[in-house]
Amino acid sequence: MNAPAYNFAYLDEQTKRMIRRAILKAIAIPGYQVPFASREMPMPYGWGTGGVQVTAAILGPEDVLKVIDQGSDDTTNAISIRKFFGKTAGVATTTSTVDATVIQTRHRIPEAPLHGGQILVYQVPIPEPLRFLEPRETETRRMHALGEYGLMHVKLYEDIARFGHIATSYAYPVKVNARYVMDPSPTPKFDNPKMDNCPALQLFGAGREKRIYAIPPYTTVVSLDFEDHPFTRYRFDAPCALCGAGDSYLDEIVIDDQGGRMFVCSDTDYCEGRQSAGHRGSESAAPHKERAHG
Amino acid sequence: MYVAVKGGERAIENAHRLLAHERRGDRDVPEISLNQISEQLSLGVDRVMTEGSLYDRELAALAIKQARGDMIEAIFLVRAFRATLPRFGTTEPVDTGAMAVRRRISSTFKDIPGGQILGPTFDYTHRLLDPQLAEGFSPEVPVTGEATTTATPRVTDILGRDGLIEPSPQAAADATVGDLTREPLSFPADRDLRLQNLARADEGFLLALGYSSQRGYGRNHPFAGEIRFGEVEVEFMAEDVGFAVPLGAIALTECQMVNQFKGSATEAPCFTRGYGLAFGQSERKTMSMALVDRTLRARELGEEVFAPAQDEEFVMSHSDNVQATGFVEHLKLPHYVDFQSELGLLRKLRKEFAEAADVAPMKEAAE
Numbered sequence: 001m002n003a004p005a006y007n008f009a010y011l012d013e014q015t016k017r018m019i020r021r022a023i024l025k026a027i028a029i030p031g032y033q034v035p036f037a038s039r040e041m042p043m044p045y046g047w048g049t050g051g052v053q054v055t056a057a058i059l060g061p062e063d064v065l066k067v068i069d070q071g072s073d074d075t076t077n078a079i080s081i082r083k084f085f086g087k088t089a090g091v092a093t094t095t096s097t098v099d100a101t102v103i104q105t106r107h108r109i110p111e112a113p114l115h116g117g118q119i120l121v122y123q124v125p126i127p128e129p130l131r132f133l134e135p136r137e138t139e140t141r142r143m144h145a146l147g148e149y150g151l152m153h154v155k156l157y158e159d160i161a162r163f164g165h166i167a168t169s170y171a172y173p174v175k176v177n178a179r180y181v182m183d184p185s186p187t188p189k190f191d192n193p194k195m196d197n198c199p200a201l202q203l204f205g206a207g208r209e210k211r212i213y214a215i216p217p218y219t220t221v222v223s224l225d226f227e228d229h230p231f232t233r234y235r236f237d238a239p240c241a242l243c244g245a246g247d248s249y250l251d252e253i254v255i256d257d258q259g260g261r262m263f264v265c266s267d268t269d270y271c272e273g274r275q276s277a278g279h280r281g282s283e284s285a286a287p288h289k290e291r292a293h294g
Numbered sequence: 295m296y297v298a299v300k301g302g303e304r305a306i307e308n309a310h311r312l313l314a315h316e317r318r319g320d321r322d323v324p325e326i327s328l329n330q331i332s333e334q335l336s337l338g339v340d341r342v343m344t345e346g347s348l349y350d351r352e353l354a355a356l357a358i359k360q361a362r363g364d365m366i367e368a369i370f371l372v373r374a375f376r377a378t379l380p381r382f383g384t385t386e387p388v389d390t391g392a393m394a395v396r397r398r399i400s401s402t403f404k405d406i407p408g409g410q411i412l413g414p415t416f417d418y419t420h421r422l423l424d425p426q427l428a429e430g431f432s433p434e435v436p437v438t439g440e441a442t443t444t445a446t447p448r449v450t451d452i453l454g455r456d457g458l459i460e461p462s463p464q465a466a467a468d469a470t471v472g473d474l475t476r477e478p479l480s481f482p483a484d485r486d487l488r489l490q491n492l493a494r495a496d497e498g499f500l501l502a503l504g505y506s507s508q509r510g511y512g513r514n515h516p517f518a519g520e521i522r523f524g525e526v527e528v529e530f531m532a533e534d535v536g537f538a539v540p541l542g543a544i545a546l547t548e549c550q551m552v553n554q555f556k557g558s559a560t561e562a563p564c565f566t567r568g569y570g571l572a573f574g575q576s577e578r579k580t581m582s583m584a585l586v587d588r589t590l591r592a593r594e595l596g597e598e599v600f601a602p603a604q605d606e607e608f609v610m611s612h613s614d615n616v617q618a619t620g621f622v623e624h625l626k627l628p629h630y631v632d633f634q635s636e637l638g639l640l641r642k643l644r645k646e647f648a649e650a651a652d653v654a655p656m657k658e659a660a661e
Binding site for chain 1: 302303305306370373374376377378380475476477478479480481482607611616617619620621622623624627628629630631632634635636637638639642643646
């Protein structure tokens with residue numbers, strides 16, 4: 001039988017070179033979706049194969065990797081991807097936002113500000129911000145080429161006419177470097193301002209859709225809005241029940257069947273950092289590392 | 295007091311251990327071997343090789359075993375392995391006209407040179423469950439005969455001699471064959487890429503699309519010109535030695551559909567082609583593929599494009615079951631963060647709606 005032997009960080013060097021070329025092009029044209037020959041990865045499409053390929057292509061032996069899903073290092077898919085790189089690349093892994101050199105994320109941007117030299121890799125399901133307005137790739141590519149974004153503004157306007165607000169709460173479209181309209185991946189719009197003028201390099205990988213795009217460090221990223229209906233962030237108006245933070249994005253946790261709710265930081269590293277610095281919330285307890293079973 | 299949810303790592307390990315246990319099933323029942331799968335579930339192996347794009351019966355059997363018989367999961371396993379293999383080049387085109395035929399039928403001519411050969415087929419079996427098969431059944435030895443030395447030319451080649459069917463498109467000798475596993479797909483796609491996409495496409499998806507075209511959504515009056523199944527030689531042009539080196543034989547099923555074409559201002563009416571090819575014995579797959587190949591040629595042949603089966607971007611973007619299953623099943627992953635954002639928006643909109651409803655009746659009363 002053909003026994004498989006795998007390269008550092010799984011992908012062969014040929015493939016890594018192809019992906020790096022796409023990444024370089026993406027950095028050169030901020031917000032532009034570069035087609036690349038996405039490979040079949042050993043995890044399913046839609047589960048982060050784009051992010052995994054980007055991470056595999058940029059990872060070096062000295063890198064320190066952090067993987068989060070929903071802001072947390074402990075969600076199952078984050079663990080699975082972190083273990084994949086621990087196994088195939090043998091790189092150091094961390095849960096600390098500050099210590100990581102490469103952070104792969106799904107659905108969140110960490111609360112702690114990113115610094116120069118870091119790379120944030122986003123997993124992207126549908127890279128095309130215009131997809132739900134125009135299903136055809138041939139059309140949307142033309143619209144981007146011509147900078148023809150009227151359709152998107154009409155959609156936002158219709159939201160306001162109908163609901164009184166822009167009814168997009170996540171994957172909120174942005175304009176990058178005053179040129180391309182870009183999908184920030186399904187992060188809550190709370191995170192949008194963090195992309196603007198960010199010192200870290202932001203890379204976006206969509207495996208199934210075979211696209212890579214990028215925001216180079218210190219690039220202008222503007223959330224689409226209107227003068228009389230400016231962009232607003234949303235977070236549930238409460239402090240975190242564990243660390244008392246009043247500025248972090250919160251997960252809503254159902255605690256009983258009587259309508260009981262509590263709200264805690266979605267960014268677990270941020271929350272734990274605050275707790276160990278002595279901050280307390282209404283439901284504080286020492287964070288348990290691993291619950292003992294049997 | 296609340297303890298944040300943790301412990302995913304151990305949960306994953308335990309889940310995989312439980313999966314391995316369930317895969318094995320009752321340990322008093324003998325374990326199934328790869329040979330058993332390859333020999334006795336051979337059409338399943340053929341499908342996994344075809345949609346997995348890798349001709350290796352043993353690995354396909356292993357994938358089926360590992361996937362507990364879930365075909366799409368097995369195809370996925372084979373594809374993920376295939377993606378790590380180096381690519382040496384492309385073989386010479388296989389000559390299906392020279393196929394060592396095990397089955398070969400035409401529904402357009404009663405008799406054809408080389409004859410109609412039914413071969414191993416479910417066709418004309420009565421679908422009655424057979425209790426004999428449940429255990430220890432030893433089937434009769436098949437009837438054998440003298441192999442004919444008569445050539446079995448392809449039916450479309452016979453039609454082609456009279457110009458009744460369009461010539462098979464010939465690529466330039468030095469033209470490279472596209473490979474959508476190595477280059478990102480863009481539209482419009484050439485026929486080589488379309489056929490590659492269809493060959494890898496989900497059998498059920500193609501079946502439904504082909505069926506829809508028969509029911510009027512992009513109809514093109516097909517006849518099964520010929521379906522043949524058997525072994526063909528694979529040859530590779532070795533630059534070092536300067537001639538084509540035989541690599542071995544593979545089993546293939548080929549289907550050539552013959553379809554109507556009314557002609558245009560510049561072209562006389564003639565039959566047109568729809569083509570299907572798959573590893574092993576995969577008749578449903580190749581027939582569906584041939585129907586869809588033909589419907590996708592609508593634009594090229596100046597036909598009106600209105601049905602899903604004629605829409606290249608629709609068909610090619612949704613035909614891959616590994617992509618489709620991944621994206622559908624990714625809905626199992628956590629979406630708390632976005633859902634929380636949606637909850638916030640919905641609560642706000644409902645609050646405003648309720649406030650507006652409270653105000654509205656008073657307004658009416660005032661008027």
